[in-house]
Amino acid sequence: MALALTLAAEGAHHGEVPVGAVLVSRNQCIGLGFNQPIGMHDPTAHAEIVAIRQACSQLGNYRLPPDTTLYVTLEPCTMCVGALIHARVGRVVFAAAEPRAGSLVSARQLLHNGYYNHRFGVMGGVSGAQSRLLLHGFFRLRRQSKSGTNPTLPNDPVLTPSHTHPN
Ligand SMILES: [Zn+2]
Numbered sequence: 001m002a003l004a005l006t007l008a009a010e011g012a013h014h015g016e017v018p019v020g021a022v023l024v025s026r027n028q029c030i031g032l033g034f035n036q037p038i039g040m041h042d043p044t045a046h047a048e049i050v051a052i053r054q055a056c057s058q059l060g061n062y063r064l065p066p067d068t069t070l071y072v073t074l075e076p077c078t079m080c081v082g083a084l085i086h087a088r089v090g091r092v093v094f095a096a097a098e099p100r101a102g103s104l105v106s107a108r109q110l111l112h113n114g115y116y117n118h119r120f121g122v123m124g125g126v127s128g129a130q131s132r133l134l135l136h137g138f139f140r141l142r143r144q145s146k147s148g149t150n151p152t153l154p155n156d157p158v159l160t161p162s163h164t165h166p167n
């Protein structure tokens with residue numbers, strides 16, 4: 001999770017909402033990602049999807065090894081839970097819960113719907129405080145930038161995207 005948090009901070013450095021993801025199989029990192037829909041001009045480029053694409057591409061397989069754990073700094077959204085099911089991830093460990101868009105334990109509990117042919121283990125709250133700190137810091141900075149009260153960020157286009165939410 002420490003690496004996922006570092007990746008999240010890297011995302012913030014690029015003006016993206018700070019979310020980071022790491023895929024681990026057999027104690028090895030097989031995929032990394034940070035949230036980058038703005039930079040990649042890709043609404044699907046959430047940290048989880050970026051990490052899944054990297055891992056599957058390198059493995060030459062459309063599915064992840066069954067023991068794969070995803071460490072992600074924010075509870076995944078509907079799209080990412082869907083992708084994780086398709087990728088057959090073994091377990092998801094997330095840091096901060098996402099009250100509005102979270103689709104594992106918060107706004108929706110998709111795995112409990114019963115109509116998916118794959119389920120995975122879920123653990124939340126690991127390093128949650130650090131993740132929330134990153135997210136709150138990012139949004140506070142962006143609000144200051146928008147209101148013009150932060151002289152170091154004058155009309156920075158990457159810090160004033162139209163969307164307000166990562167997942
Ligand atoms: Zn997502």
